[in-house]
Amino acid sequence: MNFFHRSPHTNEMDEELRSHMQLRADDLERSGLDRAQAERQARIEFGGRERYKEECYEAMGSHFFETLMQDIRFALRVLRKSPGFTFAAIVTLALAIGANAVVFGILDSLLLRPLNVPQWDSLWGTMYAQNSVWQSYPNYIDLRDRNHSFEDLAAFNMVFVGLDTGKDPSVFNGYATSGNFFDVLRIQPYLGKFFHASDEHGRNSAPYVVLSYGYWHSRFHEDRSVIGKVVGLNKHPFTIIGVAPPSFQGTLMFISPDFYMPIVNEEQVNTEGMLSARGNDRAVFEAMGHLKPGVTPAQAVADVNAVGAYLERTYPKEVARGTTSLAHEGLTSFGPDLKGFLAGLMVLAGLILLAACANLGSLFAAHAGDRSREVALRLALGSSRRRILRQLLTEAMLISLAGGGAGLWASVVLLSRINTWRPFPGTAVQIPVSPDARLYVVALLLALLSGFLFGIVPVRQVLRANPYEVVKAGSSRRLGRRMTLRDVLLVIQIAICAVLVTSSLVAVRGLVRSLHGNYGIDPKNTMLANINLAMAGYSIDQVSAMQKSMIDALESIPGVEHAGLVNGYPPLVYTAGSRENVFKAETSDLRNSNAVANPYRYEISPGYFAAAGTSVLAGRTFDWHDDKDAPPVALVNRDFAGKMFGSVDHAVGSFYKLVDGRRVQVVGVVEDGKYQNITQDQQPAMFLPFMQSPASASFLIVRSHRDPEQLAAAMRTKLHQLDSGLPVDPKTWNELLAVVQFPSRVATMSLGVMGMMGAMLSVTGIFGMAAYAVSKRLRELGIRVALGAQRTQVLQAVLGRTVKLLAVGSGIGLLLGILATKVLAYIVYQATPRDPLVLSGVVLAMALLGLVATWIPAQRALSVDPMMLLREE
């Protein structure tokens, strides 16, 4: 063992004892023995050298570190002697601690680490789409000026802009921020300067842009002369005035912007008039500010809601009802869900570690049992029990540290992969996780804790060991009823694994159900292209004509069956969705409380339903005559029809009222669908003709059985024939669905991995138990076979107990799992354990696991050759 240098003490002691024996040998030689004999005699007379050395150490005042080194050297020797055991133990722990480290690393990065801005703890903001009362720009201005809680209030909106820096123009994402944004966040520029509230002088008065450090680095290669340069944002000239510091990547965890521009200029790159409309809930994404000293978050929430109530009273038509809560910036409305999910995952990971400890505990107990002879010998030779326990714990700690180290290493690798992973290619979505000191400390603590947990399992065994009996009887007896502790451990372990298997099956079922649910669209064989005509410099009067020519152009592509268009975003894309109050046709007071429903609103072209694959249940769809001059008409979904008119049949031909006061006639009813995300309950939706409310940002939808790549190329060619300056990047609907399916997929994947790990642990646990039982009873089995036992009898004798424990453990685990799915329902869509498929799946899985795990031991038991065994002993 050259792992540790021996200390000078040890060397000196060795030398002294050797010198003693040589002096003695010299004397013996003088008395007539030859040298070899004399040395042998001297050694015998000296007595138990190792024991005396150990006593010397104690006499010297038990140097903790020295003893530790001794123990470690010894432990390494022991572990090296049983590499299979060591390997299994380290791998088990590496998996369990790795799982915990990964989950903790994510939790740490996303929940425990605040946004990287000064005094983050007093910075509070609204959450996107959270029942907001005031996410329009005029409402933000009112809130900013009327609240008494914030020192100052900043706002931002996300914008996707065609940015022309002289090279090829492409789409980048940025923040349109209030002028006070950087001052509210207390951030200083890295280069140049920021814009301020004093730069805002009404609409389109501040054509400045601040670059993010990352964008400046990748696009301009840190060229300092970009300050003062004029770039085109959707063809409008903006001056680069500064670069943000590298530590600041916006106020959202998952998306870091490429640039920042003043919100007063947002209409140049987004919808005309969006800042002045009080009802436009897409003008402000979130607002935030530092609370005044002494103001509690609860007081601030009350204050904000008071302003909300004032706005609702003052502008009953435009301001939708709702209450707002505040949160630290970063996670927006994902916060609560994410917290629940990660906490749930952490619990499962903890369970895995517990199962691993139970697993290793019983392995260790078996290992210690096998070594009872050695332990007894050491006790008989004068070693203290404390010393032996210390030795066993050292072994456990070595294993747990090795396993913990391996697990930590793997988790760091995985975390950095997640950090650089872009779940949706072509978007700025990221998952910023990085290991920090806290992760290392937690992993170390977990390793020590689990080492201690499974290290103390054999303690009782050692304390009770009676050296004389063990030495007399040998170690191969001692079996039968005496393994109760290990039985309990195995049951615990199997129960935990069954819980994990149950959860993962429930999650997988939930995912399958939500993936194959009816979305009200048919995403197969579609191709979508996001076209913002404002980016190509079209005015709002020109867009309808251009959009119609685009649809015509796409329809002329060979193989295209249908083509259509929807303003803004289609359903289930980027969790976008805008809703609006609707009223009975006879209602004249269009205040919030009189609204019948708050449906999603889509503005669509005539071919949309055919292209989207939405079936029409009654009435007609739009045609090209439903334009600006035609009477207002609408299609609604079944849910809307039921809520407003009582039934589908009553709906067609009836009228209702929009929030702007227009009376609309329903001309058709379409099937229900999902709109904002796949897990939401059924919601009402209405579809209006796109030519009656023109918008420059839209999605073109094409349905075709052609190869997606060829189709995309054809679409690009066709659209560039109309306008070569249009950025066109077609994607399939399924690709875009990945975004809304992402949470479910991630949840299912992580639960699936947990379930797999649980299954693996139970396999190793059962295998260990069964293999041990077989190996310890080989002689007995040999006798049984010799006496004429049948195969089934042999199997029953040796594995009956394991199978019984497996059944008991699975039963308990299944019950617990069913209880646990109540918790799972928070994170997994449609998690229900009362699903016969899940129940039978768990039973089947556990039975299979048991079969796999006992297969090899059973084979070994069956292949017993009595003659050989009896001869051996």
Added chain:
Amino acid sequence: MTDQAQLLPGTLDLLILKAVSLGPLHGYGVLLRIGQITNSALMIEQGALYPALFRLVRQGLLKASWGVSDNNRRAKFYELTAAGRKRFREETEGWNRLATAMTTALAAQAEEI
């Protein structure tokens, strides 16, 4: 060998102090000296000497230094420190008192009571 007496607990330390008080000795020398001064009446397993030596060094009663033995072997030599000399005197007195008391007690005859 049967005429050798078992060592009473605690007496080994005193014997070592006595042996070393007569002049610096290495470990093996201590054993020889004890054998010599007790006429080999006491049985000490050779290895058992060392934990006692280390203990005495740690208590500051002995000090050790490496030197060369009579027959030219490197060995560690022990000698008394001032504290060791003091302890040796105290323990000797204590032992003498105990021995006298024990001897008197064991010699007592029935008629003397």
